[in-house]
Every structure is written in C-alpha cells, then in structure tokens.
Amino acid sequence: MTSALMLELRDLSKSFQLHHQHGARLNVLRGLDLRLHAGECVVLSGPSGAGKSTLLRVIYANYRPTFGAVHVRHDDRWLDLAKATSHEVLDVRRRTLGYVSQFLRVIPRVPTLDIVAEPAVQMGASTENARQRASDLLHRLNVPERLWQLPPGTFSGGEQQRVNIARGLIVPRPVLLLDEPTASLDADNRAVVAELLAEARAAGSAVLGIFHDEDMRDRVATRLFPMQALEAA
Amino acid sequence: MSALLQVRGLSRHYGQRVGCEDVSFDLHPGELLCVVGESGSGKSTLLNTVAAQLAPTAGSVRYRQRDGEWLELGTLSEADRRRLAREEWGFVTQNPRDGLRLNVSAGANVAERLMALGMRNYSQLRGIARSWLERVEIDASRIDDAPTGFSGGMQQRLQIARTLVTQPRLVFMDEPTAGLDVSVQARILDLLRRLVNELGLAAVMVTHDLAVARLLAARTMVMQGGRVVETGLTDQILDDPQHPYTQLLVSSVLTT
Amino acid sequence: MTPSYNFAFLDEDTKRMLRRALLKAVAIPGYQVPFGSREMPLPYGWGTGGIQVTAALLGPDDVLKVIDQGADDTTNAVNIRRFFARVAGVATTEHTADATLIQTRHRIPETSLREDQILVFQVPEPEPLRTLEPREAETRTLHALADYGLMHVKLYEDIAQYGHIATSYDYPVLVDGRFLTSPSPIPKFDNPKMDHSPALMLFGAGREKRLYAIPPYTRVESLAFEDHPFEIQRWEHRCELCGSGESYLDEVVVDDRGTRMFVCSDTDFCGQRRAEAQA
Numbered sequence: 001m002t003s004a005l006m007l008e009l010r011d012l013s014k015s016f017q018l019h020h021q022h023g024a025r026l027n028v029l030r031g032l033d034l035r036l037h038a039g040e041c042v043v044l045s046g047p048s049g050a051g052k053s054t055l056l057r058v059i060y061a062n063y064r065p066t067f068g069a070v071h072v073r074h075d076d077r078w079l080d081l082a083k084a085t086s087h088e089v090l091d092v093r094r095r096t097l098g099y100v101s102q103f104l105r106v107i108p109r110v111p112t113l114d115i116v117a118e119p120a121v122q123m124g125a126s127t128e129n130a131r132q133r134a135s136d137l138l139h140r141l142n143v144p145e146r147l148w149q150l151p152p153g154t155f156s157g158g159e160q161q162r163v164n165i166a167r168g169l170i171v172p173r174p175v176l177l178l179d180e181p182t183a184s185l186d187a188d189n190r191a192v193v194a195e196l197l198a199e200a201r202a203a204g205s206a207v208l209g210i211f212h213d214e215d216m217r218d219r220v221a222t223r224l225f226p227m228q229a230l231e232a233a
Numbered sequence: 234m235s236a237l238l239q240v241r242g243l244s245r246h247y248g249q250r251v252g253c254e255d256v257s258f259d260l261h262p263g264e265l266l267c268v269v270g271e272s273g274s275g276k277s278t279l280l281n282t283v284a285a286q287l288a289p290t291a292g293s294v295r296y297r298q299r300d301g302e303w304l305e306l307g308t309l310s311e312a313d314r315r316r317l318a319r320e321e322w323g324f325v326t327q328n329p330r331d332g333l334r335l336n337v338s339a340g341a342n343v344a345e346r347l348m349a350l351g352m353r354n355y356s357q358l359r360g361i362a363r364s365w366l367e368r369v370e371i372d373a374s375r376i377d378d379a380p381t382g383f384s385g386g387m388q389q390r391l392q393i394a395r396t397l398v399t400q401p402r403l404v405f406m407d408e409p410t411a412g413l414d415v416s417v418q419a420r421i422l423d424l425l426r427r428l429v430n431e432l433g434l435a436a437v438m439v440t441h442d443l444a445v446a447r448l449l450a451a452r453t454m455v456m457q458g459g460r461v462v463e464t465g466l467t468d469q470i471l472d473d474p475q476h477p478y479t480q481l482l483v484s485s486v487l488t489t
Numbered sequence: 490m491t492p493s494y495n496f497a498f499l500d501e502d503t504k505r506m507l508r509r510a511l512l513k514a515v516a517i518p519g520y521q522v523p524f525g526s527r528e529m530p531l532p533y534g535w536g537t538g539g540i541q542v543t544a545a546l547l548g549p550d551d552v553l554k555v556i557d558q559g560a561d562d563t564t565n566a567v568n569i570r571r572f573f574a575r576v577a578g579v580a581t582t583e584h585t586a587d588a589t590l591i592q593t594r595h596r597i598p599e600t601s602l603r604e605d606q607i608l609v610f611q612v613p614e615p616e617p618l619r620t621l622e623p624r625e626a627e628t629r630t631l632h633a634l635a636d637y638g639l640m641h642v643k644l645y646e647d648i649a650q651y652g653h654i655a656t657s658y659d660y661p662v663l664v665d666g667r668f669l670t671s672p673s674p675i676p677k678f679d680n681p682k683m684d685h686s687p688a689l690m691l692f693g694a695g696r697e698k699r700l701y702a703i704p705p706y707t708r709v710e711s712l713a714f715e716d717h718p719f720e721i722q723r724w725e726h727r728c729e730l731c732g733s734g735e736s737y738l739d740e741v742v743v744d745d746r747g748t749r750m751f752v753c754s755d756t757d758f759c760g761q762r763r764a765e766a767q768a
Contacts, residue, residue: 019477020484061466063473086452086466087261107448109423312634319636334621334642341645348645349638355648355714377649 005073006175006206007036007059012068014051014058027230028054032068034208034225036175041197041207041220046227052210055227056177059208060099061089072096072175094122099177100168102184104160106153113138113148116166123171130170137166141192157184169196176200178209182216194219235297237262237403237435238283243292245282251459252278255292258454258464262402263433267446267467269482270456276439277407279456283437284324284405285314299402319349323396327408329388332395333380339366339391340376346399365394369424386417390424397428406438410445422448443483447471455479497544497577503527507545507700511691514702519664520632521615526698536569536594537695539611543592546607546691547573552580554588559596559737559754566594583757595658597679599736599758602688604705610673612694615701617661617671637669640712648717657722663710664703672709678721678737683709726751731762 014029028051036042044052057063059070061081070081074096081089093099107115113134120130138148141162147155152163165181176197182190190213197207197220211217217224238260245252253275260266268276281287283294285306294306299321309317318324326332333342343362344352352358363373369390371383380388389409396404409425410418426449429436440446446453446467453467455476463476474480495501503525510524529537547553553573557565561583569592570581582588585600592609602608618628621639631639640661647655660677664670672680673692683690683703690703703709713719727734729750736758738751753759 016473017475019480057472062468064465064469064475086464087259089466090451107423107426108419311630315630315634315636337621337642337646338649340649341642344645345638345642348641349636351638353641353713353715355645355717358645358714359649 003037003039005035006038007034007073007208008069008071009034009059010069010071012055012058012070013066014054014063015066029058029065030230036206036208038174038204038206039201040222041201041209042223042225043217043221044208044210044227045217045224047229049229050227051229052227053179056099056179056208056210060093060097060177062099094119096173097175097177098168098171098173099179100165100181101179102161102164102181104152104164104167106151106160108153109151111149112143112152112155112163115152116163116170119167119171133170134166137170137196138163140196141166142189158186158189161185162189165193165196169200172200172203172205174205176205176207176209178207178211180210180212182211182213187215190216191219236260237264237297238437239293239295240283241293241295243279243282243294244290245278245287246290251275252287253282253456254459256454256456256461257292258461260403260435260437262435264452265429265434265436265438265450267450267453268437268439268456269441269443269446269453271441271482274456275459276456278459280405280407280437280439284322285309285317286324296403319346320399321402323399323401323404325392325396325404325406325409327411329380329385329392332392333388335379335381337379338377339371339380339383342380342391342395343398346395350399361398365398366391368428369394370420384417386413386421389413389417389421393421393424393428397432397434400432402435404434404436406436408440409438411441425449443471455482494576496549497547497573498529499527499541499544503541504545507541510700511542511545511702514691514700515689515704517668518704518707519668519670519701521699521701523698524700526695529695530572531568533696534613535565536592536611538693538697538700539592539594539609539695540569540572540693541695542609542691542693542700543569543573543590544577546590546609547577547579549577549579551589552582552587554582554585554591554757555593556591556596556598556755556757557594558739559598560756562756584761585755585757595674595676596737596754597675597682599733599753599755600761602682602686604687606688608686608688608690610675610690610692612671612673612692612697612699614659615671615692615694615697615699617659617669632668635667635669637663637712640669641714644712644714644717648714654713654717654719660719661712663712665707666710668701669712670701670703676722676737677711677719680709680711680719681721685709724751728753728759731759731766733759733762 009032012029012032015025015027018024058065065082071078072081072092074092113131116134117130120133143162152160161184182193236259241257243256244254256279270276282289296304296306298304340362343365344358347358363376366373371387371390380391410421450467453470454461455463457478463479471483474483506525510522514522529540531537555566555570557563573579574581585598590607594611616628618639622628644654658676659671659674660680662670662672685706687705689705693700711719724738730752733753736753736755739754740749740751742749
C-alpha cells in the first residue's frame with residue numbers, strides 16, 4: 001500500500017482506575033499497534049467487551065491512554081495525542097479527526113439544521129454555505145425537511161443517528177472514527193451511509209470504525225482489525 | 234494561536250486560610266473555560282483574583298489587550314484596572330441583583346456601559362438596548378421597566394445583555410445559572426452558548442454543575458481545597474476522570 | 490455690630506482653615522474639598538455651608554447681599570443678612586450691582602456679575618452622583634478617574650420616562666472639562682450663567698463638610714445627549730410686574746380663588762426694571 005499513513009498507534013494501553021470502587025483497576029487495552037492509511041476503511045472486530053469503543057475514544061483523546069502513543073498526521077506533521085495539549089487536541093478534532101458515535105448529544109433548543117451545520121461554521125464557512133451543505137446531507141440521509149427546524153431531542157433513534165452522521169461528515173476530515181453509526185438504521189439508509197463513506201475514502205479520508213451489522217461491515221471494510229477482551233488484572 | 238490570558242502560580246490566601254493555591258492556566262481567544270468544584274473549593278476566589286478584583290498573595294496574571302500588548306495585572310493601577318473592566322472585560326455575577334442597577338430601567342442598565350465608553354446619542358443607545366433585549370429574549374416593550382419587576386431568569390438575561398453590549402473580549406462568569414429553576418437555567422445556558430459563539434468571546438466560568446461545563450466549555454479545570462486537581466478537555470474530564478475527587482464529582486452527578 | 494462675637498462669628502483659626510480649603514478648591518475647579526464644618530447658630534439645611542464660606546471671606550468693607558430663591562425678602566435671606574450685619578457689622582444691600590459678596594440659595598441673579606464680585610452658594614448635596622451611587626468611597630474613585638458614564642444614566646432615565654431631560658434644577662455640569670459638579674439646586678435656567686462667569690463662584694455644604702469652586706472664566710458645560718441637547722426653561726408668559734421676557738419666572742397664586750400670575754423670581758432685577766420704567 002502506497003497511500004499516506006494517517007494514524008499510527010504504538011504499544012497503546014488503557015486501564016481505568018476506579019478510586020471509589022476500592023481502587024479497582026480495569027485493563028481494557030494493552031500493547032496495541034495499529035496503522036491506518038488514507039483511503040482505507042479498517043473495521044474493528046471482536047466480541048463486545050473487547051475495547052473497540054474504548055479504542056476509538058482513546059484515539060479521539062476522549063479517554064487518556066495509560067501508556068503508548070497515538071500519532072496523528074495533522075497538517076503534514078505528526079502529533080502524539082497522548083502528549084498533546086488540550087488546545088492542540090481541539091485543533092486536531094476541528095480539522096483532522098472526526099468522530100461519530102451512536103448517540104447524538106443534543107443541545108437544547110438548537111434546530112437540527114444548525115446542529116449539522118455547526119462544524120462547518122466552526123471551520124470558517126458562512127452560515128448560508130454551511131446550511132446549504134447541511135441540507136444536502138440531510139436530504140441524502142432522508143431526514144424529512146419538516147424536521148430540520150426542530151431540535152432533534154424528540155426524534156426517533158434512527159433520525160437522531162442520521163442527524164449525527166450528517167454532523168460528523170459535513171466537514172471532510174482526513175481521519176474518521178465511527179462507533180456504530182448505523183446501529184438503528186434501515187437497509188436503505190445504511191446504503192446511503194456506505195455511499196457517503198465510500199465518497200469520503202475516495203476523497204482521501206482514512207476511516208476506522210465499528211460496525212456490528214455484517215452486511216454493512218462487508219460493504220465498507222477494506223480490512224478487519226481483530227480485538228480480544230483482556231482478562232481482568 | 235496566542236493566549237489571551239496567562240495565569241501562573243496564582244495563590245490567594247485569607248490570612249492563614251487558603252482561598253486558591255498555585256493555579257496556572259492559559260485562556261485563548263474565543264475559548265470558554267469552566268472551573269468546577271463544590272462550594273469552598275476556591276473557584277470563586279480564583280475567578281475574582283484572575284479578574285483583578287482580589288489582590289493575589291502570590292503568582293501572576295497576564296492579559297493581552299486589544300492592541301496586542303501584554304499587561305501584568307498585579308501592577309495595574311486602579312484606573313487601568315477599571316478601564317479594562319469597562320472596555321475589554323465583562324463580569325456576570327451569580328445573583329443578578331449584584332450586577333444590575335435595580336433602581337433604573339432595563340434600557341438604562343443595558344446602555345450604561347456604552348455611556349461609560351462615551352456614547353452620547355440617545356436614539357442610538359436606545360436602539361442598541363432594544364436589540365440586546367431582544368437578543369436575550371426580553372420583550373423590547375419592557376425597555377423602560379425597572380428590573381425589580383422581572384423574574385430571576387429575566388434579571389439574569391438582562392445582566393448578560395448589560396455585560397455583553399460592549400462586546401467585551403473576556404468575560405468572567407460566577408455561577409450564572411445557580412439559583413434558577415432548571416427550565417430557566419437551560420434557556421440561559423443556551424443563550425450563553427449562542428452568544429459566546431456569535432461574539433467569539435473568551436470566558437472563564439465558575440460552576441458547580443458539570444452539565445453546564447459539558448454544554449458550554451471545551452476545557453475544564455476541577456478544583457478541590459483551593460487547588461486544581463485535574464484539568465483538560467471537558468469531555469475527557471467527564472468521561473474519563475482521573476483524580477479521585479473528579480471521579481466522585483462525576484459519579485455523583487451523572488449516574489442519575 | 491454685637492461686640493461679644495469675633496468678626497463674622499467664626500474664630501480666626503477656623504476662617505484660616507476655610508480659606509485654605511477655598512484656595513485648594515479654586516486651584517482644582519469643581520473638586521470637592523473636605524473642611525471642618527462648624528456648628529452654626531442655624532440648623533443644617535438653612536445654609537450653614539454657605540454661611541461659613543461667607544464668614545471666611547467677609548472683610549469690613551464688603552457689601553453683602555443674600556437671596557433665597559432669587560428674593561431678598563424671604564425668611565432665610567433676611568435672617569442670614571441680619572446675622573452678618575450683627576456679627577460683622579458689614580453693609581448689606583438688595584442691589585446685585587452694589588454687592589461685593591452675594592450669598593445665594595437656589596438662584597443666580599439675573600443681573601450680570603462682575604470680576605469684583607463673589608457668589609457663594611448654599612449646597613444641600615454636593616455629590617451629583619449620590620442618588621445613583623450611595624458609596625462615598627466609590628463616588629470619590631469615579632471622580633478621580635473621571636468615570637462619569639453613570640451621570641448619563643440619570644439623564645437617559647429622564648428621557649425614557651418623560652421624553653426629554655426632565656431634570657430642571659441641580660442639573661449636573663462638567664467644570665473645566667474635568668470634574669462633574671453639582672451647581673446646587675439652581676434652576677437649569679441659570680446654568681449658562683456659570684460658563685465663563687467673570688465672578689468667582691464658591692459652594693459650601695455644611696452638613697456634608699465639603700466646599701468647591703468655579704473660578705472666574707472657567708468652562709462650565711451642562712451634560713446632555715447629542716440628540717437631546719441641553720435646553721433652559723422657557724415661558725409663554727412675561728413677568729406681570731416688569732414685563733421681562735428673559736428672566737426666570739415664578740408662578741404665584743395671588744388669591745383664594747386660584748388666580749395665578751407669573752413674576753420674576755429675582756426681586757431686585759424686577760424692582761430695578763420697574764423703577765427704570767417709571768423714570
């Protein structure tokens with residue numbers, strides 16, 4: 001493979017120390033290495049409890065690694081998110097690293113269209129332009145137009161998930177982390193998401209994701225990355 | 234990007250008692266930093282010391298003014314301190330009654346800071362006051378009413394309008410939603426979120442409510458006993474708290 | 490003159506203290522100078538501040554005029570005039586032009602003042618910001634920093650409530666472009682007379698223990714908004730006694746049936762005009 005290396009995990013470990021549960025220690029990831037290139041879609045596979053979601057969160061710097069490095073290519077230089085400052089992490093998230101989870105974090109009173117448009121606005125797009133891109137995405141994802149001006153708090157699980165995907169994909173980012181973004185979608189909408197991901201990859205994005213649905217996994221994965229649960233230490 | 238505010242080793246003692254101890258952080262333009270902790274953790278002392286309303290016992294606070302020049306707040310004269318407070322900063326107090334002038338109308342409350350900056354055109358002041366009342370969702374027809382007749386939530390929104398009308402570069406907020414009903418809180422938080430984004434404000438907000446930090450702040454500092462025990466991205470602190478105290482704080486709030 | 494009192498009632502040390510304070514006040518136009526206000530044989534509110542300033546200034550050759558609301562013949566004016574006649578033995582007059590020293594409550598005479606005259610004002614509240622800011626330490630700081638946005642809050646409120654600046658007396662002024670100053674409760678009609686006045690103007694507040702000054706030929710601006718400029722009172726009437734259309738008029742009820750008439754508030758000015766008309 002000659003595509004550019006975008007993300008490299010080296011000897012990555014994550015354990016949780018629970019100070020108020022008698023100092024219990026949960027080891028979730030240990031000594032993990034992974035390389036992700038532009039244009040590929042690596043799907044994490046393994047039983048639940050294998051630490052797939054934890055891994056994505058560690059890469060996104062939502063969880064802090066206990067040991068090891070998370071190297072991300074950011075503006076053609078390499079940055080280790082395990083050591084980066086908060087401001088650096090924020091900049092990486094803004095421009096390089098996208099993350100779509102299963103759940104939409106709803107902001108009270110903000111209409112759907114603006115929730116989707118927000119990342120584009122933060123990247124400097126005009127409100128008008130950002131809303132246009134948001135409309136296009138919501139259209140493709142079959143979110144009915146009558147819902148766009150409503151806050152998504154009361155939407156169904158599937159609708160919220162599509163809003164979340166639109167928000168996650170509105171800004172093209174070199175690295176995309178996807179944590180079961182299609183869990184509650186029907187086949188038609190899953191197909192749309194697969195299309196969107198194919199387009200993102202074609203445009204050079206590297207994708208790392210969790211897809212439980214086998215059909216979806218087969219459709220999007222260029223490679224599987226198997227994971228196993230660690231025994232409690 | 235260069236910082237707007239640099240706090241280094243800041244301590245404030247009250248005699249033998251520690252208010253806050255050895256606090257350092259940077260604040261960048263357009264960034265909202267939450268300081269969380271329970272009552273007595275020193276977060277309000279920290280806020281007031283950073284805002285130069287209390288003299289530090291040790292440490293320094295540096296602020297980069299609009300003209301790019303760095304000011305060492307500890308050596309600032311009272312005149313310069315007030316000029317900063319008037320022209321470049323804003324302060325939102327927990328109790329709106331402390332931040333408002335209760336015996337004058339809502340319009341005058343909003344217009345006061347503009348008049349302090351030398352604006353002397355009544356119709357213009359009026360126009361700006363009216364548009365700011367609308368911006369904080371107060372009916373503009375109440376422009377001549379005294380805030381004493383407003384509900385607590387309206388008073389707080391009026392204080393926010395009064396503070397932000399001069400488009401300050403840096404705003405200090407001390408528990409702006411504490412003491413309000415939950416529904417009223419949500420409205421004010423949403424308003425703050427929107428205004429902070431629209432105006433590109435930098436802000437330091439003190440709160441005991443982790444949900445507030447989650448909604449508004451990219452970065453959070455956790456204080457206990459006057460010291461910062463943990464600092465980082467808000468989602469890191471809430472989703473993967475490291476310090477025992479932060480874990481306690483997070484588990485006591487978010488398990489509901 | 491009653492011989493058992495020191496000249497002009499106050500002892501010489503007190504007068505020196507007052508003069509030092511007055512010199513400081515003249516040196517810093519509009520700045521409120523603290524002084525050791527003495528007990529006077531009148532209650533506070535009856536002009537004890539003005540009386541002490543007058544006592545410190547009077548010399549045997551001075552000619553004193555005292556007015557209250559423009560009139561020489563009201564209780565307060567008569568009392569104070571008689572007081573100084575007794576304790577200082579100075580000449581008194583009702584004619585503005587003849588006086589060297591004029592103590593006043595709530596008016597500036599209509600007749601233009603000269604360089605060789607001093608006007609002494611009785612001041613109930615020397616601090617123009619007091620109604621908006623009750624803390625003395627804070628108002629002093631605001632003065633020190635010339636931070637006067639607050640005063641416009643008051644004027645803003647006037648316009649918001651009444652459609653125009655309704656403050657009609659004790660209308661705040663900026664002295665020499667620096668200190669926000671209370672002109673004492675004179676009608677704003679008199680404010681323009683303070684600007685570049687040839688006569689020295691001194692202000693005494695006995696209860697508040699403050700005095701301040703507007704030296705001759707000092708710039709005195711009345712605060713206003715660009716689109717609501719400062720304006721003085723105007724009347725549709727003329728004085729029914731002397732026919733003046735330029736003086737400050739009082740509306741007086743003249744009988745039990747509510748008949749009203751407008752007359753000059755400045756009794757000396759009105760009297761002079763009538764005398765001239767008859768001549």
